[in-house]
Amino acid sequence: MTRGIVAEALGTALLLAAVVGSGIMAERLAGGNVAVALLVNAIATGGALVALILTFGPISGAHFNPLVTLAFAARREVAAPRAAAYIVAQCLGAILGVWLAHAMFGLPLLEASAHARGTMGELIGEFVATFGLLGLILVATRHSQAAIPYGVAAYIVAAYWFTSSTSFANPAVTIARSLTDTFAGIAPAHVPGFIAAELAGGAAALFLFGWLLRERT
Numbered sequence: 001m002t003r004g005i006v007a008e009a010l011g012t013a014l015l016l017a018a019v020v021g022s023g024i025m026a027e028r029l030a031g032g033n034v035a036v037a038l039l040v041n042a043i044a045t046g047g048a049l050v051a052l053i054l055t056f057g058p059i060s061g062a063h064f065n066p067l068v069t070l071a072f073a074a075r076r077e078v079a080a081p082r083a084a085a086y087i088v089a090q091c092l093g094a095i096l097g098v099w100l101a102h103a104m105f106g107l108p109l110l111e112a113s114a115h116a117r118g119t120m121g122e123l124i125g126e127f128v129a130t131f132g133l134l135g136l137i138l139v140a141t142r143h144s145q146a147a148i149p150y151g152v153a154a155y156i157v158a159a160y161w162f163t164s165s166t167s168f169a170n171p172a173v174t175i176a177r178s179l180t181d182t183f184a185g186i187a188p189a190h191v192p193g194f195i196a197a198e199l200a201g202g203a204a205a206l207f208l209f210g211w212l213l214r215e216r217t
Helices: 002-029 034-060 066-074 080-104 120-143 145-162 171-177 188-213
Strands: none
Touching (some): 002 034, 066 188, 080 171, 120 188
């Protein structure tokens, strides 16, 4: 269990370092072209997801996301004490990852984002992003586990572009990204709305895909 907790913290930290760090690098090099910056950010995030899931999957399952952990706990595939420890590790790891990205790029470790993401459209986008991600993971876990790293990465890269929220789909990521006033940030005032949309999307996916995957009796 200790190894799993450390793996979840470290993996989530490296994921956030990739998300925020690539956003900083992209914004600096894109010359004001937001589309190019978003494309670079999405590709870097997808690449990091493949690498990190392959690295930490055999140790902890590579959840890196409280909603994934909660989904497995609801399905009784992860015990409640382990799930609680994983969620704490993910949230702390995500914050450490933001600080790591700031340290690499010479930014203050402590800052709050001013990036507004509070429209109804963005909340709907976050619901959709989370619903799709959880659905993918629930199906792939049962039928094609070897494809999970590539499926998750492909979905997140696509969802960066087809959702208005640019697909956070992860409460730990949302909390941590409120602590960076960079391309990847979200204003702290808009964090509760995003997390509510993520929880709703995750619950909907758990219900619908649980029904779709239920074995006939």
